[in-house]
Amino acid sequence: xxxxxxxxxxxxxxxxxxxxxxxxxxxxxxxxxxxxxxxxxxxxxxxxxxxxxxxxxxxxxxxxxxxxxxxxxxxxxxxxxxxxxxxxxxxxxxxxxxxxxxxxxxxxxxxxxxxxxxxxxxxxxxxxxxxxxxxxxxxxxxxxxxxxxxxxxxxxxxxxxxxxxxxxxxxxxxxxxx
Numbered sequence: 001x002x003x004x005x006x007x008x009x010x011x012x013x014x015x016x017x018x019x020x021x022x023x024x025x026x027x028x029x030x031x032x033x034x035x036x037x038x039x040x041x042x043x044x045x046x047x048x049x050x051x052x053x054x055x056x057x058x059x060x061x062x063x064x065x066x067x068x069x070x071x072x073x074x075x076x077x078x079x080x081x082x083x084x085x086x087x088x089x090x091x092x093x094x095x096x097x098x099x100x101x102x103x104x105x106x107x108x109x110x111x112x113x114x115x116x117x118x119x120x121x122x123x124x125x126x127x128x129x130x131x132x133x134x135x136x137x138x139x140x141x142x143x144x145x146x147x148x149x150x151x152x153x154x155x156x157x158x159x160x161x162x163x164x165x166x167x168x169x170x171x172x173x174x175x176x177x178x
Contacts, residue, residue, distance in 0.1 A: 011030045012028040012029065012030050012055065013028065013029050013030070013076060013077075014026060014027075014028055014029075014057075015027065015028075015029050015076070015077055015080045016080075016081075016084075017029075017054070017080045017081055017083055017084025018081060018084035018085070018087075020087070025084060026057060027054045027055060027056060027057060027080075028054070028055040028056075028057060028060075029052065029053065029054055029055075029076055029079075029080045030052075030053045030055070030076075031050050031051065031052045031053070031068075031076045031079055032050065032051050033048045033049070033050055034048070034049040034050065034051060036048075037049075044072075045072060046071065046072060047069055047070060047071055047072060048069075048070060048071075048072060048074075049067070049068070049069055050066075050067070050068040050069075050070060050079060051065065051066070051067060051068075052065065052066040052067075052068055052076075052079050052080070052083060053065055053066075054066070054080070054083065066079075066083050068082070068083075070082075092124070095124065096120055096121060096123075096124040099123075099124060099127060100120045100121075100123040100124045100127070101120055102117065102120040102121070102124070105117070
């Protein structure tokens with residue numbers, strides 16, 4: 001914390017890390033590249049390691065830190081935008097806990113834990129795709145015929161199975177006129 005407090009004022013940039021419920025989420029951001037690892041990094045390096053600090057505008061003492069591994073040439077604005085995706089990912093995990101039992105595992109070994117996590121996230125992905133499909137169908141209106149499709153969503157390819165959810169073409173929603 002002391003090193004960040006001693007950072008020059010121009011090290012902080014006022015950037016948005018994405019839109020939130022109340023508009024853009026704007027913070028002060030500072031970043032520094034970490035030294036290359038001469039043992040693991042290629043010469044010349046294709047990626048850099050970064051330490052990224054996010055400081056609240058209203059409470060400058062509130063600082064969050066991020067470690068990043070990003071391609072050479074990326075800017076602090078892009079690092080901040082990517083760091084802002086954290087909230088969407090956390091919401092996804094919370095929904096998977098509530099809807100698919102992501103946090104309901106009682107296993108003692110990694111393979112069991114890994115299988116549980118994988119199946120719970122797969123179930124969440126299927127539910128999300130089905131909900132999106134239902135939302136699109138609700139906007140379009142009920143289909144003219146209620147005959148089920150003869151094609152199964154399960155397809156075998158190269159020795160494995162794939163589940164494909166049919167996603168209709170996006171439609172535009174007319175804006176209400178007053």
